[in-house]
Amino acid sequence: MQLSRFQQIIGRPAWPETLAEPERLGIAVSGGGDSVALLHGLAEHFPAARLHVVTVDHGLRAASAQEAAGVAALCARLGLPHRVLRWQGWDGQGNLQDAARRARRRLIADWARTEGLSAVALGHTRDDQAETLLMRLERGSGVDGLAAMAPESRSDGITWLRPLLAVGRADLRRYLAAIGADWVEDPSNEDTRFARVRARHAIATLGLRAERLAETAQAMARARAALAHLAHETAQRIARVQGGDVLFDAAGLAVSPEETRLRLLAHALCWVSSAEYRPRLQALQAAHEAARQGRRRTLHGCLLLPEGPRLRICREPAAVAAQSCAAPGPWDGRWVVQGPWEPGDRLAPLGETGLAQCENRHVTGMPRASLLASPALWRGETLLCAPLAGHGPAGAIGLLGGEAGFFASILSH
Known part of the structure; x- marks a missing residue:
């Protein structure tokens, strides 16, 4: 069997055997080295008819439209359909990178559904795993926050695939140089106002190895899976759903290990409110303590309502x-x-x-x-x-x- 150029240079295929191959696949390409390498690698692996490419232009830099046009030109040379989506929702408030990430994910999901695509590939690498671990460690995250990104996840009705999680950023640029491919470097990647950039610099300054940090993130992912199974088993005994509300046996919740108790409460709040992120730990602990004392509390767009032997979590009417x-x-x-x-x-x-x-x-x-x-x-x-x-x-x-x-x-x- 003839090896692809990607496999010859990187030493592994662009598409891991552990990932199922969808009939048609979307690819998110920004024009940066990681996503351009992903595009070339998958173009070598898949027939062109199976691939659809999308670029989100956040409009935050003067060069962004030109970079999106560059991706369009590359896709034309590769014979791949390409679409540019433009985000115009930034109001200058809050965390710019988080707002951009959320908008990008939402726009891509809408595009994928319109195109009839069930899966989209993203260019996250081993370095992204390492940087995310350090960022979340600095924030004081627990096991869930420190766990590695999964090669496959599902949200917004789309399966998100990350085939390059075992590959380093430098290896991808070596591959691009070998095949004579161009890419752009986003200047924000050197802006130390952003936590990810600071984490990237810390890894280099301290001489940390991205592969070791990624291994730690994988260990945290295994721990998260074990804790989730324990929470699931506990929920089967002490929880039930009534008309969209979650009802817990208060006594059963109280005697559960603290990690399990907090995990179940946070999950119930997210499930009832359709929230993406868990509430902050201190707020969650305070809300449960108030409920344990028989006091109603509001958190995460929900109400925690003590009902004698039960604790009900329901949607807050005002929300x-x-x-x-x-x-x-x-x-x-x-x-x-x-x-x-x-x-x-x-x-x-x-x-x-x-x-x-x-x-x-x-x-x-x-x-x-x-x-x-x-x-x-x-x-x-x-x-x-x-x-x-x-x-x-x-x-x-x-x-x-x-x-x-x-x-x-x-x-x-």
């Missing part, structure tokens, strides 16, 4: 008061219309106005706070159904993934 979307949804990231609906119908919270129309609201046994934040189908100002408040058909609005989704997602996060 969804302004949320509305066209049927069939999803609304609030997890509710969809499963019964009849017409164009113009919308999903929105039940709220006080809707709850007053639900004569059977006590039948479901859910507390008022849960019902106020529960999904309802509206036609103009007319309430069509609110299943969790006993109004309309019981299955007219459904929870994505159902109760099983809560337990399964403990293992997948």
Whole structure:
């Protein structure tokens, strides 16, 4: 079997055998060395008809449009379809790199779904693993934060693949030089205002080895998997889902190991609120302590409601008061219309106005706070159904993934 140029130079294939090969694959290419090497390597490995390339132009530098055009020209030479997506959402507030990353991921996911692509390959390397470990270590992250990026993950309805996690950044540039390929260096990669740049410099200054740091991140990933399995087993005994709320046996939660208890609480808060990130540790500990003492607390867009022997985690009504979307949804990231609906119908919270129309609201046994934040189908100002408040058909609005989704997602996060 003839080896590709990538495999000859790097010593390994561009696509690891451990990753399944999708029928059609999206590739995110910025024009930097890592993603350009990924593009060339995958173009050697896959038939051109299977590949689709996308570049996100954040518009934060004068040269960004020119760099996107350079990727387009490269794709034209390789015979690959290419699309440029432009981000115009930066308001100058908050963490620029985090905002850009979130926007990039959202734009790429939307593009992939439009193109009918189920998977997108990213150019993260072994050096990215090492830098991420140091960044999160400085922030005081626990096991989850220190765990390595996975070669395969799923979010926003897309499978994200990282085939180069075992390859060093220098090796990729050696490969590009050998095949005569050009790439651009983002000047922000030398801007020490950014935590990743400082981590990169620290690795070089201290003489740390990226491969050793990446091995530590892999060890943390194994530890995270073990802790997730313990949390999953515990949840099977002490947790259940009622109408989108998570109910814990308070006594069972209290006697669980602290790591398991905090992991389950954080996961429940994220699952109920559809949040990407966990709440901060101190806030989580304080909220649970208040709930343990019988006091209601608000955290992460949710309410922690003590109910005697149970602790309920439900959506906070104020967090969804302004949320509305066209049927069939999803609304609030997890509710969809499963019964009849017409164009113009919308999903929105039940709220006080809707709850007053639900004569059977006590039948479901859910507390008022849960019902106020529960999904309802509206036609103009007319309430069509609110299943969790006993109004309309019981299955007219459904929870994505159902109760099983809560337990399964403990293992997948």
